[in-house]
Amino acid sequence: MARRKLERKPLSFSTTMRNPMRIAPFIEALLPFEGMRLDNDVIESIIKEVLRKKIYATMPEKRNKVFNEILNDSELEFTDEQLEKIIKISPQNHKEAGFDRGWPSRFDTWYKLPMEFGFVYYKMGEKIEISDAGHLLAQTLEMPLKHANKQVQNIFLNALAKYQTDNPFRRNLIDNAPFILFLQTVRILGEKYNWNKTGIYRLEIPFITCWPNADASELARYINDFRIRYGKRPSEEVVYDACLELLDSTNENRFKIDQITKEGVDDFIRKLRITGLISIRGMGRLIDINKFEIDRVKYLIDTYANYQLFENEYEYYLYAGTIDNNLIEIISNENEFDIADIRLNTLNRWAKETDTVTIDEELKILSSRNGKSKHELLKYIDGPTRFEFLTSIALKQQFPAIKVVPNYAIDDEGMPTFTARGGIGDIEVFGPKDDVLVEVTLMQNKNQATNEIPGITRHLKEFGDHENKSVYSVFIAPTLHPDTHYMIDFTKFKEKLEIIGYTINDFVNELRDSKEISDLKIDD
Template sequence: MPGTWSISTTLRNPERIVDFLRVLSRFEGKPFNEKTQGLFFKELIRTKLYTPTGISDYYKQKFEDPEEFTDSELSDLLSQVFYENKSFNNDQELAYAMRGRTAVSNITKMGLAIAKESMGAVKITDLGKMLLKDEVDLVNVFFRYFLKWQIPNPTDKGYKDFDIVPFIAVMHVISKVNKEWKNLGHKPVGVSKEEFSLFLTTLIDYKDIKEQVSKIIEFRKEKRSLDKNAAQRYVDRRFIETAIEVFKLNLSEKKKIETKVNNLYDYGDSAIRYFRQTKLLYYRGNGRYVDLAPTRRVEIKRLLENFDGRALSFKNAEDYLRYMSDINKPALPWENMDDLKSVYENLLEQARFLQTDINNQYRDQALHQFTLSKVDLTNINDYNKEIAKLREVIKTLNNDLAILKERSLENIDLYIKKLTELATRKRSISGQDPLNLEYYTTLSLMALDDAREITPNYSVGDDNLPLFTAAGNNPDIECKYSSFSMICEVTLLRGRDQWFNEGQPIMRHLREFEERDSNKSLDNFCLFIAPNIHRDTLNTFWMSVKLGYEGKVQKIIPLTIIQYVNVLKKVKKLNEKGVRVNHKDIQNLLSNIFDKNIEAGNDSTAWLASVDEVIEQWSNSLSA
């Protein structure tokens, strides 16, 4: 019997839920038996959403192409794959089916689809269809799901002693830990990732919330009383003891203990990552702690007052899944005038604090000034509109604060290191890598010069850390300078799928950005950054650079990540010599690279080959 609750680690990147759901929709109306389960898993491979291990270099390379595998290619690829599983007598079709069931698990749990053998045909729910059509915000989907996901429930067996809504219980624990820690004379910090893995994933009954709070406080006090090495030994021992107790192991089963300790860490990491998607939790302490989001203070207070973390009772699986797929349930306890007024006032306070902090720290350097006067509103709709506006104001102010902080260049070495790591990996080792590329590129652009605005289009939480990559209909990053404007598009794709996913969309994004720009007299650039520039991508951009897109030449600047890192290194060295690069210098660099297309004549490769020399000449001219 399970001793913990966990969110499936199959989908480490929550954004991939939509991609998996889209593949599942191909099987709608078919019984989700072992045959369909296996076919679903194979389809994930065909569509390149899942990469098996042990395949040949040829097929590793084929995963870089945009096209799906053909039937013959898929059959040949699968002949190279072997999943060892003694319980299935190594029957590969049964192994595929098991992986298909695992891959679909979160989709069913979230009420996006019904895909269980015991419930007949595959069905994409109304909520799932809305998500596939971009008619509902993914943040709202996660928020509603975690408000309702409970153990036990009629679709998951084997949770006899459980009685918990994990997300609600987690918020109760964090809230109470903060109060207890404050009462002891300390600043509340939420809970650490270690505490989450040890005490929250093992909380299986809402009635034990108070007990777990006490355990966290005692654990924290003990750890803080020890030196660094002793503290780490203490943490390691507590994880081993917890694994033995929770999973009913013997001290002699060292391999199993090691595996279960790793599981505890994985369960905690996955839960935090998913729960952050609701925007009710956020990181603090450089990501070491997770806490309740300050801009959602009123909403969280009402949730904790109205929900104690106990599981509801359902007649059958159909009733439960119907409840899970209803985006209007449960009713939100703050959807009334008094509470919405409190939400509005809390956000207004947060916005004023941020603006004051920026003005105090940076005086006349503030990038935006908002009129943050309290207004009297008379209906729920008006409050919701003002709340939405204030959330955007807070997002802008957080972004301004980040820009002003990054101008010191104190973090430039970190960004050089992180971007280099992303550039040199042959394949992404984390579902978060594309998001990390957008994040570190954004921060490095903030650090480069005296930009007025560097605005990433990824979704962020209260910690100003990204949740989801930028939507496909927007540039990854939008940049405004006094003398020019720019979008920045980044990708980790290396093969022909780079051209397929980035070629035409980037040219369209740049044109739409140009049309939105209020100052039509300024130059507009697109900085495209990738591990390498695929020949098809280059030649697609070349047409736009030489002949134009929809009647007008576009200034697209393709750089490898390493070339961009080289620019960062040059900026750092210049700064050490007392030369601070400004936006005009960056504009000159972009213009110099673009103008080399003239010397290249009709040869796109000659243009690309000139980039390193241009960067070197640009740097030398500034240091002269």
């Protein structure tokens, strides 16, 4: 029997999983339960595992002194008794269709989007499944971040290429594949209409999320006409009214302006950004196709513009969770560009045009477990990558005469997409007297020492001899684990290599008091 469809609703991937990078740890928590039949007892065990891994925290948990201490200390773990108490004192006033009110419904909100992306499948009374794509995503948590980046990008690219607004897990009169619709519309706007800049402006994204069908040509014409009438900087109210018309609705309580012009836009950009196929231009105003990925974009449009429709949830899950190896194996076009120049030009521009207070505040946000950037562009860059970018900017701002060479991956705009790949340092700094490897991590537990310090030691050895220069490394993290201090001392004793460790806050303070980079070379 066909599903009953209700109304047109703007695309909204998830309010629980705004950051797609959160999905991997949720899937990892589900791994021990793969193959089990889902019931409330299994759900409670999954919830305990999620809480144990500190992937999700409740307000009563944060207000409890003992629980909050455990929550904020990576070395401490919850006992089973403590987990049971947390569940008891944190009743979830939440109800999802097909699940009991409370924690069972909370479980569904966690895993609903991963199921739509084809990573997992579950239904009360049926066996829990994790797809190949889901397993690959969970595996990235065990990989060094620098090696996991490309795999994460490919997995989400595969998922979003296949994602349909009216998939069997939703009830929506809007029928399109939003990522493909975006790519097609950008390409048509660039080829057919005479605008100075390609791409779609932030306040045109709601037209994508509210567009009723898959007709990209008509959508491009609509956007062109809208620009002619209202310009490229329309008011949110004008965009909102246009979207209500597209939704065939006058219900402003059902579809609020912030939902359509702010929350939905941020959600859309965050999800697309992780694929590596879009660039953000004009300090966040313009969303465009990454020119490094033109061949992959062409394949996506050719392959997925005419998509298969599904009525059966399980069949859609199988479709979404199957990896398209042809898509993954396409080589980037970035070798046609001077990557190093693009990266450095963007870094230098940010160092000149952004005030030091903004950069320092953004760095300090990364030192907080719950800190969130509100910057119009930086908020779309995931934390580890943003850390490398901000540190590079801060160094260039403070020491404009020296050469700062970051190694993070970039889009065609020069904005970072992922952290530096494995085998090279994060940031290389070359001065008249000092050549310095700057390494950063958001890791804070005891693995900080074993995962980071041996790699830094290896990078320092490979950095080579720099005649008449002092060569050393500066290592920065939110906090420095005691084992890290030990490993730093051991490296200095055994290898005769110097690593100076800083917390983020100490680094920012010391940097802004420094006249030259050698001033950072203090005993940690």
